[in-house]
Amino acid sequence: MALTMEESGRLVGLLTTHAERVVQRWTDIVAALLRGRLSQAELRLQVQELHRSMIDAGAEGLTDIQSGSAGELRASLAELSRGWARQGFSATETAVSLYALKDVLFELAETGEVELRDVVVFGGLVDQMGLFTFETYVQTREGLIADQAEQLLELSTPVVKIWDGVVAVPLVGTLDSARAQVVMERLLQTLVDTGSPHAIIDITGVPAVDTQVAQHILKTVVAARLMGADCIISGIRPQIAQTIVALGIEFGDIATKASLADALRHVLRLTGIEAARRQPRREA
Amino acid sequence: MERVPVLKIGDILLVSIQIDMSDQTALALQEDLAERIVEIGAHGVVIDITALDIVDSFVGRMLSTIASISKVLDAETVVVGMRPAVAITLVELGLSLNGIRTALNVERGMKLIAASRENDLGHDEEVKDPEPGQAATSA
Numbered sequence: 001m002a003l004t005m006e007e008s009g010r011l012v013g014l015l016t017t018h019a020e021r022v023v024q025r026w027t028d029i030v031a032a033l034l035r036g037r038l039s040q041a042e043l044r045l046q047v048q049e050l051h052r053s054m055i056d057a058g059a060e061g062l063t064d065i066q067s068g069s070a071g072e073l074r075a076s077l078a079e080l081s082r083g084w085a086r087q088g089f090s091a092t093e094t095a096v097s098l099y100a101l102k103d104v105l106f107e108l109a110e111t112g113e114v115e116l117r118d119v120v121v122f123g124g125l126v127d128q129m130g131l132f133t134f135e136t137y138v139q140t141r142e143g144l145i146a147d148q149a150e151q152l153l154e155l156s157t158p159v160v161k162i163w164d165g166v167v168a169v170p171l172v173g174t175l176d177s178a179r180a181q182v183v184m185e186r187l188l189q190t191l192v193d194t195g196s197p198h199a200i201i202d203i204t205g206v207p208a209v210d211t212q213v214a215q216h217i218l219k220t221v222v223a224a225r226l227m228g229a230d231c232i233i234s235g236i237r238p239q240i241a242q243t244i245v246a247l248g249i250e251f252g253d254i255a256t257k258a259s260l261a262d263a264l265r266h267v268l269r270l271t272g273i274e275a276a277r278r279q280p281r282r283e284a
Numbered sequence: 285m286e287r288v289p290v291l292k293i294g295d296i297l298l299v300s301i302q303i304d305m306s307d308q309t310a311l312a313l314q315e316d317l318a319e320r321i322v323e324i325g326a327h328g329v330v331i332d333i334t335a336l337d338i339v340d341s342f343v344g345r346m347l348s349t350i351a352s353i354s355k356v357l358d359a360e361t362v363v364v365g366m367r368p369a370v371a372i373t374l375v376e377l378g379l380s381l382n383g384i385r386t387a388l389n390v391e392r393g394m395k396l397i398a399a400s401r402e403n404d405l406g407h408d409e410e411v412k413d414p415e416p417g418q419a420a421t422s423a
Contacts, residue, residue: 188368195388223371228364228386228393 005061007121012058014114014122015051022104023051029100034093046083049076050098065128077129081136085144091137098130157183159190166198166267167191168260170235172205180216184223191229198270199224200263204235214249221254230270232256234263288313290320296328296394297321297359302335310346317350321357328397329354332390334365344379351384360400362386364393 003011015022027044034043053076060069077098084094102123108114157179162168169187173179187199201217203209221231234257236244244251257263285308291298297320303309317329331347333339351361364387374381387393 184372185368188371191388192368195392197388197392219375222380223368223375226371226374226381226386227366227368228362228388 003064003121003125007118008058008061010118011122011125012055014108014118015055015058018108018113019051021108022101023047025104025107026051026100029103030097033096033100034089037089038087046080050080065125065132073129074132077133078136081133082140085137085140091134091141094137095130095134098126098133101126153179153182157186159186161190161194161196162200162264163268165194165196165271166200166264167194167196168200168202168264170202170205170260173207175206175213175216177212177216180213180220184216184220187220188223188227191224191227197229198267199229199231200260200267201231201233202235202260202263203233203240204237204260206240209240209243209249211247211249214244214247214251218251218254230255232263232266234258234260285309285312287316290316292320292324292326293394295324295326296330296397297324297326298330298332298390300332300335305343305346307342310342314346314350314353318353318357321354321359326359327401328394329359329361330390330393330397331361331363332365332393333363333370334367334389336370337367339366339370339374341377341379344374344381347381347384355383360385360397362393362396364388364390 023044027040027047030047031038031040031043053073057070057073064070065074081094085091102119105114105119105122105126109116109119157169157171159167159169167187167190169183171183175183187201190196191199201220203217206213217233221233224231232255233251236256236258255263255266257266286303288299288301288303288309290313291300297317299313299317305313320326321329329350331350333343336343347361347363354361362385363381366386385396387396
């Protein structure tokens with residue numbers, strides 16, 4: 001659906017001659033579509049920017065949206081699309097706002113300012129521009145989602161020191177393989193860095209424990225043991241305890257506690273007993 | 285052939301593995317250790333693997349063998365300083381190094397041996413007095 005050089009020239013001529021009218025009508029239609037979610041002035045600026053880059057591109061011989069001369073036009077379309085994606089406008093709204101230009105062209109045709117044949121040809125270009133913004137929009141949103149997933153991964157796996165030589169990992173949310181791996185690495189690294197011989201894995205925030213999640217937790221515990229640290233699993237809710245038994249998951253000799261407080265008490269008693277036993281000996 | 289030095293600290297032997305283990309070095313280490321344990325009557329062996337980036341099944345088996353040998357000679361083996369990456373790899377391989385005690389660092393490893401020794405002695409004394417027959421079976 002490429003334009004010929006001649007058609008491109010006619011488009012530039014049209015956009016330049018009726019510049020004020022095109023920008024005004026285009027802004028009006030989009031404003032009606034967005035129902036005031038973007039201020040008229042801001043919208044007008046963006047439309048003007050698009051209008052200007054279309055003329056610039058046309059002057060250099062705009063034949064196709066993918067051609068080299070349309071670089072600047074693509075850049076302003078991408079910028080508009082990215083901005084709207086971040087502000088929470090839908091992909092359809094972004095694309096339809098561009099298609100509003102077709103309505104403007106049609107209105108011009110009705111008053112006889114432009115031939116109907118040209119409207120169809122220019123419409124093809126506008127379609128391409130719309131699809132381009134759609135694509136950019138999707139890319140931007142995918143980038144956002146990827147960023148957020150990464151942030152979530154970082155936020156959701158804190159390892160906190162709750163006592164001398166005791167670290168805790170409060171797990172929140174579903175535990176998949178990727179997260180389990182991150183949790184395991186963080187925990188083990190923290191054990192080395194802080195020299196803590198005790199770790200508590202708290203699963204209060206884990207909505208469901210299936211065999212896979214249990215497997216991940218068990219692996220972490222075994223790895224911690226290999227490094228010389230003892231792991232306790234805490235925060236097992238009644239339903240989860242029932243599921244664990246129903247699934248036949250064996251935690252073996254790994255200590256499990258109902259709450260984080262119980263786990264901490266257990267650890268303190270382990271270390272406390274040693275201290276309590278030695279003191280009377282020294283006195284004697 | 286490279287040899288792994290065996291250091292004596294009190295009645296504990298410290299082995300720090302800093303080279304890639306081959307069959308030869310592993311065998312030599314086992315022999316050296318067994319001799320030294322008998323020689324000084326050591327009751328604990330601390331094996332430091334902080335410097336090891338890779339622990340494969342071969343090294344895993346060597347550690348198990350050393351632990352078994354030491355146990356026969358009444359010395360406890362503690363493997364210390366395993367890196368997180370190594371621990372993860374071992375777990376993924378399904379090697380859990382059964383029968384080997386572990387600690388985070390050399391210091392904690394030596395404390396562990398001292399504590400368990402103290403425990404054993406205390407336990408023996410407690411049991412011996414009231415019922416001598418019980419101590420014989422538990423020892």
